[in-house]
Amino acid sequence: MPTNVRVIHPPDFLRARADGQVDLEMGKDLLQQVAAAAEPLGAYEVLIDIRDAVGRLTPDEVHELAGSLIQFRRTFLHKTAVLCPRDRFDNARFFSLLAASYGFRNIRAFLSYEDAMEWLMSPDQD
Template sequence: MSTQVCVVRPPDFLRVRTDGQVDLDAGKELLARVAAAAGRLERYEVLIDIRDAVGRLSPDELHELAGSLITFRSTFLHRTAVLCPRERFDNARFFSLLAASYGFSRIRAFLDFEAAIDWLMEPEQP
């Protein structure tokens, strides 16, 4: 069975407003667009690449973003890899832990593109 991977790049995911703060609403909107695109697919995984993203979400904003996954439950029950630079790994890992607290245990943070793809493509364990 083949798997489709949807890659999301930082300019679409995290944006900075004119006041220099990360645009959390743009991140939520992107989650909605990923969910809409995935709605037509049967088997897929998601890679969110934030290695070149500008700005950083606060812990409260990460919590809010993780909570917004509930709206798109069926989409984010699939594997979702968050690819990030080393200086953002703690934030990405924290997001994956927050997501797990909402029932989304298949979201993981990665530093390495190949490791993320390998995880996304590995066969399902029974």
């Protein structure tokens, strides 16, 4: 599955784009690639764009994927926007809720690029 990760300055944010058939291993690989790209950065935000991906993970697979975030704790404690099409919004939102149960409270699902970027660039609200 092709994945394109770019780093754009300033402020730093990572954009990971997935296309092709969705499966659990692809999801885990994508999270690992984002974490590897984030390693040398200080402050950054993450945008994961799955609008061109095909298919859907089962609820059990979404749960396992959310649990795999623990391996990359440092990366995903930053804001992470998951940009998805309307037909997969429920899965992406479920992922963000499960991620929050693992302590990752800054992961959110979005339908529009503009809304995702607005949230990523907004100051943290504590």
